[in-house]
Amino acid sequence: MDKDDAMKLLLTSGGVSNQSIRDALADMLGKPIEEATALCVPTAMYGMYPRTAVMTWRQIAGQTSTPMVELGWKSVGMLELTALPSIGADNWVPLVRETDALLVCGGDVLYLDHWMRKSGLAELLPSLTETVYVGLSAGSMVMAPHVGEEFVGWKPSGGGDSALGMVDFSIFPHLDNPMCPENTMADAEKWAERVPVPGYALDDESAITVVDGTIAVVSEGHWRHFEG
Template sequence: MKLLLTSAGVKNASIHDALVDLLGKPIAESNALCIPTAGYGHPMGSPAGAWRFITGQASTPMCELGWKSMGVLELTALPSIGAERWVPWVREADVLLVNGGDALYLCHWMRQSGLADLLPSLRELVWVGLSAGSMVMTPRIGEDFVGWQSPTRSDGTLGIVDFSIFPHLDHPALPENTMADAENWAASLSNPAYAIDDDTAIKVSDGVVEIVSEGSWRLFSA
């Protein structure tokens, strides 16, 4: 699996080019599934927010990029329909577009649905995360980002990458997301971590990590 871990979607030409590179073909020839699940676990989430994401009316470009086909994969529904139905949908997709919201809630439903177990076998699939959709791939999100309480009562997530992510760095609507806040957050972790703004993404392919940015970011060592 290839990863494009963003703070706020495909916000600029550099992130767009990185996405096309990971796909290995034009967006117009690629089949996408979008996953709105994380939004339902966040206090700011709403049915309207999920609709804006799915229909490409949010300020975080993902679903509106001109995909060959687009479907919705709601993780909370998957345990009730059986893997024989939904696994082929995922295997036929070129890319999963994963909405923001609550990373622990998303992680829980990735595990409950079986998607977390399936992903390592999908070597050519591209995962494009938005905020929590990116953070879920990390080993920990840090206590500052814990909202929905997981059954394990921890801040642990999937650990597909070995670094954590602090998104929306210096966002004007989030006064608690300064670089000083990111430094304090990173100091509580035992692994490397990146703080990234909305014009930055982290590209991971074949284990190689590359920063794609037209904005600001910082790496904190373990």
């Protein structure tokens, strides 16, 4: 994306999990969250079925520990990427263009990458200069050039770990989360040695904002930047 004319990105590890991240989101929206509209994109969850079946519903319903849908939006709709190729762009592109925020949920990052491309959403994203893209875990990681072999689950036909490359860094999420014992700082250091671009390890109280090409970390927890 052109740095001077691109959509605003809020790339989180654990959703809008604290007041600092929430304030950053409201600032990017240019209005209170309660006055903004959103579309929830749950597609990445399907790449981890069947174990994410219940979590997919909870994410859409706003009943999670990783706040996205449950922030008090004026309205929330659902944008299911796997359905888009069958309904025609005129049925969903105007809806996306008029929405204030896209809430892109976690799950399998390369499965999400596949459907963002196949649905046409990836091609549309650079033109959404008034939209705030809010990523959660895989929804954040998919914007990177590479995700790292540690995060390859669902495998694309061409192999590899490449994602959309709409930013020039990669993300290691859920740093030191007790539910993710393989996501320690030592694991992040090994990941960073293999990923061919700069990277950020984020805990679930941290996020990255990208606005007009300027990258900043918003955190009430801990994080680390790797030069690459």
